[in-house]
Amino acid sequence: MKLNEQKIGFLGAGKMASAIIRGLLKSGIPKENIFAGEKYEPSAEIARKDFGIFVTADNADVVNRADILIIAVKPKDIAAALSTAGSLGKKLFISIAAGVTTASLEEMVGKEARVVRVMPNICATVLESATGICPGKNATKEDVDLAKAVFSTVGVAMEVPEDLLDAVTGLSGSGPAYIFPIIEAMADGGVYEGLDRKTAMILAAQTVIGAARMVIETGDHPAELKDMVCSPAGTTIVGIQTLEEYKIRAAFMNAVINGAEKSKEIGKKK
Numbered sequence: 001m002k003l004n005e006q007k008i009g010f011l012g013a014g015k016m017a018s019a020i021i022r023g024l025l026k027s028g029i030p031k032e033n034i035f036a037g038e039k040y041e042p043s044a045e046i047a048r049k050d051f052g053i054f055v056t057a058d059n060a061d062v063v064n065r066a067d068i069l070i071i072a073v074k075p076k077d078i079a080a081a082l083s084t085a086g087s088l089g090k091k092l093f094i095s096i097a098a099g100v101t102t103a104s105l106e107e108m109v110g111k112e113a114r115v116v117r118v119m120p121n122i123c124a125t126v127l128e129s130a131t132g133i134c135p136g137k138n139a140t141k142e143d144v145d146l147a148k149a150v151f152s153t154v155g156v157a158m159e160v161p162e163d164l165l166d167a168v169t170g171l172s173g174s175g176p177a178y179i180f181p182i183i184e185a186m187a188d189g190g191v192y193e194g195l196d197r198k199t200a201m202i203l204a205a206q207t208v209i210g211a212a213r214m215v216i217e218t219g220d221h222p223a224e225l226k227d228m229v230c231s232p233a234g235t236t237i238v239g240i241q242t243l244e245e246y247k248i249r250a251a252f253m254n255a256v257i258n259g260a261e262k263s264k265e266i267g268k269k270k
């Protein structure tokens with residue numbers, strides 16, 4: 001089944017839905033095949049204006065039209081959104097909600113429902129999401145392929161077992177929020193040393209892009225890449241020593257672990 005033959009509906013047209021809609025449109029999915037249910041009228045109006053798609057406060061209308069329904073409301077709002085969605089029918093349900101398991105989604109949408117749980121990230125906005133995907137018990141290989149096709153329009157998408165989706169959430173789902181303050185703080189250091197803010201910000205952000213691409217494109221271990229930058233008695237090893245003093249590795253590991261634990265906790269709530 002081809003993605004461009006599917007009618008794709010969104011419940012919620014907030015930050016993540018908008019990012020995914022942008023990716024779908026950029027990849028050539030016709031705007032007539034995409035629509036959204038959004039109860040907050042200012043967000044609905046932005047989506048209409050930005051994407052030229054049909055957006056309504058009537059979730060049942062969206063559900064009626066959709067072959068694929070992407071649940072893009074906050075975890076706490078899913079039950080309420082589905083309760084206004086009318087007859088859910090037989091379609092593929094894709095949820096991007098943090099923590100919410102395929103089993104509890106199946107409880108909400110129907111025991112036989114085809115459900116795929118996905119964890120993208122906000123970098124979908126610039127088509128650079130890192131996305132984890134796992135099928136519910138009734139989802140077919142074709143359903144997983146469709147979900148992969150959707151999320152490949154906004155970055156890299158890979159299948160993981162469901163028991164690791166909380167780990168994906170703590171790592172790449174939340175991860176951009178851990179990197180943004182790093183960019184800001186590095187730029188602050190540059191400003192402290194006399195660079196203007198704009199220049200410092202571009203240098204800091206491009207440094208993060210470049211470092212990430214080195215890891216992906218060389219396939220080298222980050223420790224080896226770090227060693228390439230550290231000249232003996234040079235500037236970098238002094239910076240590394242400073243970071244080690246502040247235990248930044250432990251801080252980042254714990255951020256990911258605590259985010260994953262929170263995702264598990266959300267999953268246990270009914």
Ligand SMILES: NC(=O)C1=CN([C@@H]2O[C@H](COP(=O)(O)OP(=O)(O)OC[C@H]3O[C@@H](n4cnc5c(N)ncnc54)[C@H](OP(=O)(O)O)[C@@H]3O)[C@@H](O)[C@H]2O)C=CC1
Binds near residue numbers: 072097
């Ligand atoms: N933000 C992120 O970086 C990521 C978020 N996620 C997941 O994506 C989902 C959406 O997050 P995000 O886009 O940030 O959230 P947003 O708040 O930006 O978007 C959700 C939108 O859904 C609307 N909404 C709430 N209830 C209903 C309803 N019953 N019917 C229709 N629309 C409704 C909200 O309106 P109102 O504001 O009025 O409630 C809001 O506009 C969450 O489940 C989150 O866990 C996953 C990965 C990354």
Ligand SMILES: O=C(O)[C@@H]1CCC=N1
Binds near residue numbers: 098169173174
């Ligand atoms: O903070 C959250 O709950 C969501 C899920 C992953 C990123 N943002």
